[in-house]
Amino acid sequence: MKKYCFGIDIGGTTVKCGLFETDGTLLEKWEIRTHSEDNGSRILPDVGETILAKMAEKNIDKSEVAGAGVGVPGPVHDNKVPYAVNLHWGPTDIAGILHKITGIPIKAGNDANVAALGEMWKGGAEGRKNVIVVTLGTGVGGGIIINGHVIEGAHGAGGEIGHAHVEDSITDVCGCGNSGCLEQVASATGIARLAREELAAKDPSEASVLENEKDLDARAVFNAYKAGDAVAARIVNKFAKYLGTTLSVFATVADPEVIVIGGGVSKAGDALTDIVSRYYKKNAFPACADTPIVLAQLGNDAGIYGAARLVLD
Ligand code: ZN
Numbered sequence: 001m002k003k004y005c006f007g008i009d010i011g012g013t014t015v016k017c018g019l020f021e022t023d024g025t026l027l028e029k030w031e032i033r034t035h036s037e038d039n040g041s042r043i044l045p046d047v048g049e050t051i052l053a054k055m056a057e058k059n060i061d062k063s064e065v066a067g068a069g070v071g072v073p074g075p076v077h078d079n080k081v082p083y084a085v086n087l088h089w090g091p092t093d094i095a096g097i098l099h100k101i102t103g104i105p106i107k108a109g110n111d112a113n114v115a116a117l118g119e120m121w122k123g124g125a126e127g128r129k130n131v132i133v134v135t136l137g138t139g140v141g142g143g144i145i146i147n148g149h150v151i152e153g154a155h156g157a158g159g160e161i162g163h164a165h166v167e168d169s170i171t172d173v174c175g176c177g178n179s180g181c182l183e184q185v186a187s188a189t190g191i192a193r194l195a196r197e198e199l200a201a202k203d204p205s206e207a208s209v210l211e212n213e214k215d216l217d218a219r220a221v222f223n224a225y226k227a228g229d230a231v232a233a234r235i236v237n238k239f240a241k242y243l244g245t246t247l248s249v250f251a252t253v254a255d256p257e258v259i260v261i262g263g264g265v266s267k268a269g270d271a272l273t274d275i276v277s278r279y280y281k282k283n284a285f286p287a288c289a290d291t292p293i294v295l296a297q298l299g300n301d302a303g304i305y306g307a308a309r310l311v312l313d
Contacts, residue, residue, distance in 0.1 A: 003021070006018065006067070007306070007309075008047055008070045010043060011086075024309075032047075044094065070310075071303045073086045073110075076108050077156045079094055112133075114310065120133075124258070128257040131258055133260040134260070134261055136186060166182045166245075186246075188265050192218060192221075208232065209229050266296060273295060
């Protein structure tokens with residue numbers, strides 16, 4: 001008999017939902033709005049309702065559903081969150097609440113960890129069991145998978161690669177409250193920071209296409225880098241040194257079969273993985289120096305894939 005599962009990825013503005021077969025075939029995906037008003041008290045009932053509605057629409061019986069996995073932007077421990085700032089949640093028993101509404105098994109995980117699981121299941125690390133996934137977006141997220149299981153840790157902080165301390169000279173405060181985090185130099189905003197610094201520090205006689213760039217963002221930097229701009233090359237090398245070196249440190253803990261880079265910044269493609277690999281290799285412990293660094297493949301769907309995968313353990 002065919003079995004189904006749901007993957008739910010709760011974000012600050014939308015909830016992404018996917019109906020899967022348990023072999024990982026995505027049958028249908030849709031979105032609902034995240035109603036974060038009233039301390040986000042409607043979010044889980046809305047999720048429960050959309051799951052039940054989809055089951056009714058497709059004539060799927062509870063006995064045919066392995067469960068629903070839920071990714072949330074916050075620390076998750078034992079299928080509960082102590083808080084989720086973007087959703088205005090205090091302590092929330094995700095599995096308890098959703099199970100009561102739907103009657104199906106529920107599992108929950110941190111959104112970055114869940115996305116990592118998605119890439120392991122059906123994306124850039126398909127078929128592997130030991131994987132580091134790093135997501136370069138507005139921030140830097142991460143997930144470390146060992147023997148097929150995401151490392152949650154004692155505080156739900158396992159795999160918070162973005163908040164590894166990499167630079168003493170930064171005094172701006174990171175979202176986490178510290179200063180000098182990888183996120184401050186390797187996220188989209190971090191690369192823009194490096195670009196502003198490099199342009200301010202360069203010799204005025206040195207020309208760069210980035211000087212005329214209205215949006216000095218990561219995309220502009222990588223485009224200029226690919227076109228051979230020397231200033232852009234210095235920025236990209238700085239970024240890649242921070243990221244590649246940090247990944248080499250994490251690799252001594254996780255010894256992954258593959259490292260996956262996703263998020264908006266990864267649209268830069270092979271140029272990005274090539275240069276990050278160079279610094280990774282240079283600093284990695286010899287036994288794991290040849291670990292391939294590849295691009296993520298699932299894009300924004302990584303969260304629903306990984307959430308669905310949660311319930312299959
Ligand atoms: Zn931080």
